[in-house]
Amino acid sequence: MIVTTEAASEKKPVEDQSLESVAIRFVGDSGDGMQLTGGQFTTTSALFGNDISTFPDFPAEIRAPRGTTYGVSGFQVQFSSTDIHTPGDIVNAMVVMNPAAFKTNIADVEAGGIVIVNEDEFTKNNFKKCGYPEGYNPLEDEQFQGDYKIIPVPMSRLTRESLADSGMGTKDIDRCRNMFALGIVYWLYDRSIDPTVKFLTDTFAKVKNKPEVAEINIKALKSGYYFGETAELFPVRYRVAPAKLKKGKYRKISGSEATALGFVTAAAKAGKTLTYSGYPITPASELIHHLSRLKHFGVRTFQAEDEIAAICATIAASFAGDFAITGTSGPGIALKSEGIGLAMMYELPMVIVDVQRAGPATGMPTKTEQADLLQCMFGRTSESPVIIVAPQSPSDCFEMAIEAFRLSVRAMCPCIYLSDGYIANGAEPWLLPDLDAIEPIKIEHPTVTNNPDGPYLPYQRDPETLARPWAIPGTPGLEHRVGGLEKQDVTGNVSYDPDNHENMIKTRALKIQKLADIIPPLTVLGPEQGDVLLLGWGGTYGSITTAGNRLRDMGHSVATAHLRYINPFPKNLGEVLSAYRTVIIPEINMGQLRLLIRDRFMVDAIGINYMKGKGYMVQDLVNETLAIMNR
Amino acid sequence: MIVTTEAASEKKPVEDQSLESVAIRFVGDSGDGMQLTGGQFTTTSALFGNDISTFPDFPAEIRAPRGTTYGVSGFQVQFSSTDIHTPGDIVNAMVVMNPAAFKTNIADVEAGGIVIVNEDEFTKNNFKKCGYPEGYNPLEDEQFQGDYKIIPVPMSRLTRESLADSGMGTKDIDRCRNMFALGIVYWLYDRSIDPTVKFLTDTFAKVKNKPEVAEINIKALKSGYYFGETAELFPVRYRVAPAKLKKGKYRKISGSEATALGFVTAAAKAGKTLTYSGYPITPASELIHHLSRLKHFGVRTFQAEDEIAAICATIAASFAGDFAITGTSGPGIALKSEGIGLAMMYELPMVIVDVQRAGPATGMPTKTEQADLLQCMFGRTSESPVIIVAPQSPSDCFEMAIEAFRLSVRAMCPCIYLSDGYIANGAEPWLLPDLDAIEPIKIEHPTVTNNPDGPYLPYQRDPETLARPWAIPGTPGLEHRVGGLEKQDVTGNVSYDPDNHENMIKTRALKIQKLADIIPPLTVLGPEQGDVLLLGWGGTYGSITTAGNRLRDMGHSVATAHLRYINPFPKNLGEVLSAYRTVIIPEINMGQLRLLIRDRFMVDAIGINYMKGKGYMVQDLVNETLAIMNR
Amino acid sequence: MPDTALPTLKAKDFTSDQDVRWCPGCGDYAVLTAVRKVLPNLGRRKEDIVFVSGIGCAARFPYYIDTYGMHTIHGRAPAFATGLKVSNPDLDVWIVTGDGDLLSIGGNHTMHIMRRNVDINIILLNNKIYGLTKGQYSPTSELGKKTKSTPMGSIDYPINPLSLAVGSHCTFIARSIDIDVKHLNVVMLEAAKHRGTSFLEVYQDCNIFNHKAWFYATQKETKAETTFMLEHGKPMIFGADANKGLRFKGGSLEVVEFGEGTGVTVDDLAHHDETDRNLAFTLSQLAYPDFPEPMGVIYRNEKLESYERMLHNQIDEAIEKKGVGDLHALLHEGDTWIVDDEE
Amino acid sequence: MPDTALPTLKAKDFTSDQDVRWCPGCGDYAVLTAVRKVLPNLGRRKEDIVFVSGIGCAARFPYYIDTYGMHTIHGRAPAFATGLKVSNPDLDVWIVTGDGDLLSIGGNHTMHIMRRNVDINIILLNNKIYGLTKGQYSPTSELGKKTKSTPMGSIDYPINPLSLAVGSHCTFIARSIDIDVKHLNVVMLEAAKHRGTSFLEVYQDCNIFNHKAWFYATQKETKAETTFMLEHGKPMIFGADANKGLRFKGGSLEVVEFGEGTGVTVDDLAHHDETDRNLAFTLSQLAYPDFPEPMGVIYRNEKLESYERMLHNQIDEAIEKKGVGDLHALLHEGDTWIVDDEE
Numbered sequence A, B: 001m002i003v004t005t006e007a008a009s010e011k012k013p014v015e016d017q018s019l020e021s022v023a024i025r026f027v028g029d030s031g032d033g034m035q036l037t038g039g040q041f042t043t044t045s046a047l048f049g050n051d052i053s054t055f056p057d058f059p060a061e062i063r064a065p066r067g068t069t070y071g072v073s074g075f076q077v078q079f080s081s082t083d084i085h086t087p088g089d090i091v092n093a094m095v096v097m098n099p100a101a102f103k104t105n106i107a108d109v110e111a112g113g114i115v116i117v118n119e120d121e122f123t124k125n126n127f128k129k130c131g132y133p134e135g136y137n138p139l140e141d142e143q144f145q146g147d148y149k150i151i152p153v154p155m156s157r158l159t160r161e162s163l164a165d166s167g168m169g170t171k172d173i174d175r176c177r178n179m180f181a182l183g184i185v186y187w188l189y190d191r192s193i194d195p196t197v198k199f200l201t202d203t204f205a206k207v208k209n210k211p212e213v214a215e216i217n218i219k220a221l222k223s224g225y226y227f228g229e230t231a232e233l234f235p236v237r238y239r240v241a242p243a244k245l246k247k248g249k250y251r252k253i254s255g256s257e258a259t260a261l262g263f264v265t266a267a268a269k270a271g272k273t274l275t276y277s278g279y280p281i282t283p284a285s286e287l288i289h290h291l292s293r294l295k296h297f298g299v300r301t302f303q304a305e306d307e308i309a310a311i312c313a314t315i316a317a318s319f320a321g322d323f324a325i326t327g328t329s330g331p332g333i334a335l336k337s338e339g340i341g342l343a344m345m346y347e348l349p350m351v352i353v354d355v356q357r358a359g360p361a362t363g364m365p366t367k368t369e370q371a372d373l374l375q376c377m378f379g380r381t382s383e384s385p386v387i388i389v390a391p392q393s394p395s396d397c398f399e400m401a402i403e404a405f406r407l408s409v410r411a412m413c414p415c416i417y418l419s420d421g422y423i424a425n426g427a428e429p430w431l432l433p434d435l436d437a438i439e440p441i442k443i444e445h446p447t448v449t450n451n452p453d454g455p456y457l458p459y460q461r462d463p464e465t466l467a468r469p470w471a472i473p474g475t476p477g478l479e480h481r482v483g484g485l486e487k488q489d490v491t492g493n494v495s496y497d498p499d500n501h502e503n504m505i506k507t508r509a510l511k512i513q514k515l516a517d518i519i520p521p522l523t524v525l526g527p528e529q530g531d532v533l534l535l536g537w538g539g540t541y542g543s544i545t546t547a548g549n550r551l552r553d554m555g556h557s558v559a560t561a562h563l564r565y566i567n568p569f570p571k572n573l574g575e576v577l578s579a580y581r582t583v584i585i586p587e588i589n590m591g592q593l594r595l596l597i598r599d600r601f602m603v604d605a606i607g608i609n610y611m612k613g614k615g616y617m618v619q620d621l622v623n624e625t626l627a628i629m630n631r
Numbered sequence C, D: 001m002p003d004t005a006l007p008t009l010k011a012k013d014f015t016s017d018q019d020v021r022w023c024p025g026c027g028d029y030a031v032l033t034a035v036r037k038v039l040p041n042l043g044r045r046k047e048d049i050v051f052v053s054g055i056g057c058a059a060r061f062p063y064y065i066d067t068y069g070m071h072t073i074h075g076r077a078p079a080f081a082t083g084l085k086v087s088n089p090d091l092d093v094w095i096v097t098g099d100g101d102l103l104s105i106g107g108n109h110t111m112h113i114m115r116r117n118v119d120i121n122i123i124l125l126n127n128k129i130y131g132l133t134k135g136q137y138s139p140t141s142e143l144g145k146k147t148k149s150t151p152m153g154s155i156d157y158p159i160n161p162l163s164l165a166v167g168s169h170c171t172f173i174a175r176s177i178d179i180d181v182k183h184l185n186v187v188m189l190e191a192a193k194h195r196g197t198s199f200l201e202v203y204q205d206c207n208i209f210n211h212k213a214w215f216y217a218t219q220k221e222t223k224a225e226t227t228f229m230l231e232h233g234k235p236m237i238f239g240a241d242a243n244k245g246l247r248f249k250g251g252s253l254e255v256v257e258f259g260e261g262t263g264v265t266v267d268d269l270a271h272h273d274e275t276d277r278n279l280a281f282t283l284s285q286l287a288y289p290d291f292p293e294p295m296g297v298i299y300r301n302e303k304l305e306s307y308e309r310m311l312h313n314q315i316d317e318a319i320e321k322k323g324v325g326d327l328h329a330l331l332h333e334g335d336t337w338i339v340d341d342e343e
């Protein structure tokens, strides 16, 4: 069905319809401001009280030539009146700014879904740029007309017209088209435009000191909104009621932001200073961007010459007594391997953030994946275990960032914080924590020697945790040397003694296993025993949880559980696994957690493994699980 | 018992005694030339027809201050009239050049074993240097006198006396003490001194043009031999008959040499040129030392600025059409991870040698270990499988080096050649292969395009092997670009297509699995089914095989098998595993092969895991196996 | 040495079938055009040319040139280029990549390829920013640069790429500007002809994240005052009226006016000597706003043999001395013994 | 600024309990002695000093000094040192390591720490060989060096560490010799006092694998002809009879005889100016056998703020502007909304 402006002007009465949730996607050229548009829609919906979940999808190119398919940028948000965990499998409504975006995204829209199109960009020239055959106009394709509610709007023209007397140049005016589109969507879903008006005023008028830019954007936004109202393109208007979230104060937060806040909080809870060393890499760079703005929290950021320098500086900062962090993505982890191995030998605390992206090699840098788990477990010479934690959602990043430091400090061992592009870039509502309720992190730097009769003993361990003391430069009497050669336990001297070597190898592993005593047990959603356990980790939390709900709704005995602690595993993991006839492990890799589980627990776990540079569709997970159950 | 020269001069008649095999160890200061001495004894024994197996044990220090325990250098050789696989668990005879060497090595000598000591070095000053308490002389310790046949010989004095009129300086003369000691041992085991005389002449007189040095060394050697004969220190003289080895021509070979020869042979068999790029690191440097001497074989060696440059140059050399190799040890593999991942994406053939050493981090660089297996399997971002082979003994290096290239070229995928310090430095007799019997390695560089109507298709695969074609610069019409971004199958263009990504991930893994079709099945020594399978890989071959023999001799149903192909595994591995009630995997790591086996075959394999920087004692393996069997 | 057997190639013969994906207005386009124009003039066959890059916007370069190409990993292009030449010295190898790639993560390989004098050409597209990762400062960014990772301004003193190249004993060093197409072509041709490592820094505009970084040197109104053209043996003159020049003062250079009424003549000015490494260093240090910045060939040393030639010479020499290696003899070398049936 | 509250320390206070494990006769011993002697003169507390090294014989250094110490990984000492200073600018940080470590695998970090002007001291123990891995050539080995990995001689033109340091804009550059204990002490003290990166190259003899590499510069008979001592503001004179000197010729230096009968006076000679970077480059290029090699302080620039100070200044400034960060406010920043009971 193609809804034309003409058709709309027949003035059918506009109905209201309530929906539980809606997934909407904004797509256009990289220069079209789709990320900002989607972000605004998300904030507004969050402020309205919906539960939200987002998925931005950038191209690898910064700003590829306009109109090409590889220059398409997208932003999807699901907003809901119930608890949701994913940005939605299928798009209910899509805003399309040009043919390239149409071409690359249309297949994801549900049958009968709304597609609002900037028809002014659907020109011959643009069809050619994105590779449509000559003479073909997708808007005229009957197949599409049958499948979707396509609503062409001459957005470019209308925006220009509405801003004609602003006195601004065409280039600036054309940049407001996204706000015009957003206005339409706000009207369609009955949202207030106020938060965006405030945002535009704050950003352009206050921070960038360009009030005229704020003005035309606001005007375009309003024009779009009024256009929606007056043009009556839509026979219905949709309402999505606020969600019944847990009581409290909320904000929208992305994984990157939550991680930064978590680290700052961890440092505050320990009375420590943060030092972040990193080298830019997508999608981890956001972390240094956030932290470098927190200098008034004493946070030091060091943009190193490469990833190797960054891990080395991090180790040194830890030796000097800071809460030290380095962050990167897969290729950077590879470069840091040697350094991480040394950090483990030094037995110093620090956090190494890996925001996974689709590999291997350079791979698809702007896409997500979960395939660095085994690299993080084993990617170092010899036996070099480190702690590994993995946040499961954007807001969970806050807690796991704190946990990373808590564990690292307790065991005096580096901790890898294994996030991914999906979590880091995604956003959801975050129930603001009560800072006072967060346990302090206890740090004790020794100030007097543990060996009055001789040199200080840097490897004399705490009998409970097996951690060595963290004596820092500046402390008189505790001068000592650390090094990567095998060291004698207790004294820390270089040692080639065979038995000591074996003992040290075992001790370094045991320290980590002992952390299982203080990490929370794995919790299960659904039946405590039964047919199937869907076990996951990391960014697939949303889809697995939703799939579990759906399967239980269908009457199946399916539980879900999500591992946020990977090395060590929660103590009760073996027990949990043994309570189900079948264990299924969905991962965006070829079966990496599955390998660890099979080895450790001799459980014949089955994998659901997708590697498409993006998260699971809930429905695919449901179908695959059913297929396994019916084998 | 302490045998003094006086005692000997009582002229008891010298008996002859036949032994099946003897393990002898030469120990002294790094400056004492023990490696050369041991090497000479080995060559002589090999030429005599014994089976041999050696284990050199260097200190990490180049030449630590004389007389310190950390400056002790050792060389152990077992020579035998039967087929042997290890340098021996227990030392039957030891030559000791100073107190530090005595202190660090005496415990390894069998009860009643012969200990020939250079008593001139057993001075107060030297006792202090190696940390013996004041006033203590180990040669006077009754405990030791009871445990061993200690034979003090004033080697320094006798050497000086015998060379007094050589006209050479004391420093040069003192350097001949090791030859004096060797002479004694030659007499004791009834070996000819001729091979060593020839060696000394060749090395010093011919190559280094110092005939006077050759002369004094030869004289010292003879003096030692005659001293053995005339002083009659020993009531018996031992004979070890030649071994019944397979018919053919033999030479003694170390793992490093065999690897170099294997690579040169592989290149010759393929009509290719070798390019080796590496950065020095113990114990891998030997490889560049050997290969850089083979320039007349067209071999190019490039000492790069670091390991990263070396892997990158190797990839480029492969792109340019060479048989390209890089070699390193664990820390270097860590640095090469990113490059290996790229090589895998490029789908180019090359061999990456990892001569494992004891880690983690810098660890104990001169000691051996098998703990890089998982690093080699998984130490790269995302899913980046590569081929892995592992030689099992010094002479096996030759064949596996050829196999590495054969597989790499067939699948167009990098191959890691996983050796270790024990294999690389160890030596054994090598039955010289019939060069004509070695299968040629077929290489086809395309010369005409596979797509006459458009650009060349660098990723159009061979349907059988899934390998892509290896088109090289210089070939007109096949110009193409390789890169680390995900590529479209067939065209090789950059692609962000989700399905293509998954397909490429799977194809790259499948290519490797398909090699299982052409690799030999795993062979088993011992019963084809039964109680226990001892499964190993790499440098533990000798001890596991010997332990298996011993256990079967004791009447147990124990088989052994050794994996030389690790990715992919031999096709029949699952079948072999299932034929035994218990699978035991001894490894010099914490259970790395075991993890792969448990995951893949759901076999509850049990590990015997030592991490002492050295190989297994056969007897320990036997005992541990029995303990597991009796559980 | 144009080879008459060579087909006559045109810029479009070096144009691959891939769409160019840089941002509109990016300075990389101009350099791409220049390279495509220079390549046909080298007397080389297409199939003997390899373009190598690391990672970054600039590093996409190889995809757009229809020769052999390697888009490698971040910072390592020089190591790949070295491998290519070790393996096949007859290839014509080009590195085209960005300031972050070549000088931040890749600085060591850059320094080593230069000091080894591997016979390749490096084109540095210096936009003083990290383009591909969306706008962090780079090692050539000026002190105080405000970027996403340095909201209060960067605190790293920038690298001077030319000084570093001189310090690394690079044997050909030059500089040009993206939009000065003619100069770029000329200098690039000189770089290409050099036997040994050539290094060409190109001031390149990143239209998105560092627009106008080079405006002082590229704008008609200012460039005569802020830059000057080097010519071997010629005096160093600049200024809109060509009345200013550089004169030696000890080992350094100073700005002077010359000509009528100044008491300074052209002959008093420093004359460029491409073969003088000390002068090259001094020139590399001249920086806006205190000095005009030199453009063109700063240093050239044609006397040193390239790394790969020496490597292959050793192989030839070894073969000459020992004969072509005999594999059977090699295997049977040293002490051998025979085990025969009876035993 | 000697702090009167400081205990008076002696060389032996800086001697750790570890046995020194270098080969007998190794040049590293002399440098160790010098360092132990210099440290008590810096007015620093033992516990505020950190020695950092990479891997190699030289890199064992930290074990032998009784301060805090880090024996790290091959080539990365400068990155560790930077991390220490970022974290705690009050530490006195020393890097002591070898030519392979600092210039082969570690060249990039070396260059970056120098250009950032991190306030640390680098002592390069240059023995022109890889000691610990048993004698392969290093990046400072002379062309044609025969070693285990280069049986026909090396084919890499060596790096000139001083030129590279100048090209990297290091702010203090000096050179000395292991066995010239007095000179070594003096120069080391100057290096230690410098605020910013100081780089001291020490000619060090590897007794085992490259013995006598520096004989020309260390032997009584030759050293007056092959080396000369730099002094700020003083003419450059050398020779057993102190009758030779260096004179400017364009931007370069030439050897001349001076004094009676030569027509050249002391005043004609080039005078050393530590603050002239161009001169520093020219000096760094002087090499045996064509020139005597300069010893002492080649370059010194005390005007630039160090990296870590600027970093901490920004933090102070941020706090001044925004007040000490309030965590609660940070968390509650931006748009928030409240979900209350009823819903």
Ligand SMILES: Cc1ncc(C[n+]2csc(CCOP(=O)(O)OP(=O)(O)O)c2C)c(N)n1
Residues within 6 Å of the ligand: A279, A280, A281, A282, A307, A331, A332, A335, A362, C055, C056, C057, C058, C059, C074, C097, C098, C099, C100, C101, C102, C125, C127, C129, C130, C131, C132, C133, C138
């Ligand atoms: C190992 C690694 N680290 C970091 C990155 C991320 N990265 C890609 S390009 C780049 C820098 C780009 O800057 P530059 O080299 O100046 O090129 P430009 O984009 O400005 O042309 C970085 C940091 C990467 N791809 N790989």
Ligand SMILES: Cc1ncc(C[n+]2csc(CCOP(=O)(O)OP(=O)(O)O)c2C)c(N)n1
Residues within 6 Å of the ligand: B279, B280, B281, B282, B307, B331, B332, B335, B362, D055, D056, D057, D058, D059, D074, D097, D098, D099, D100, D101, D102, D125, D127, D129, D130, D131, D132, D133, D138
């Ligand atoms: C990653 C890595 N690569 C290689 C090595 C081996 N290695 C140790 S020290 C060294 C070079 C030593 O030379 P130099 O730095 O000159 O120090 P020296 O021993 O001469 O004092 C090398 C290559 C290593 N330890 N780690």
Ligand code: SF4
Residues within 6 Å of the ligand: A062, A063, C021, C022, C023, C025, C026, C027, C028, C057, C058, C127, C131, C132, C205, C206, C207, C208, C209
């Ligand atoms: S981001 Fe800058 S450098 Fe990169 S393509 Fe765009 S304009 Fe060019």
Ligand code: SF4
Residues within 6 Å of the ligand: B062, B063, D021, D022, D023, D025, D026, D027, D028, D057, D058, D127, D131, D132, D205, D206, D207, D208, D209
């Ligand atoms: S090998 Fe050379 S540098 Fe190393 S300790 Fe021995 S003499 Fe010194």
Ligand SMILES: [Mg+2]
Residues within 6 Å of the ligand: C056, C098, C099, C100, C125, C126, C127, C128, C129, C130, C131, C138
């Ligand atoms: Mg750049």
Ligand SMILES: [Mg+2]
Residues within 6 Å of the ligand: D056, D098, D099, D100, D125, D126, D127, D128, D129, D130, D131, D138
């Ligand atoms: Mg050295």
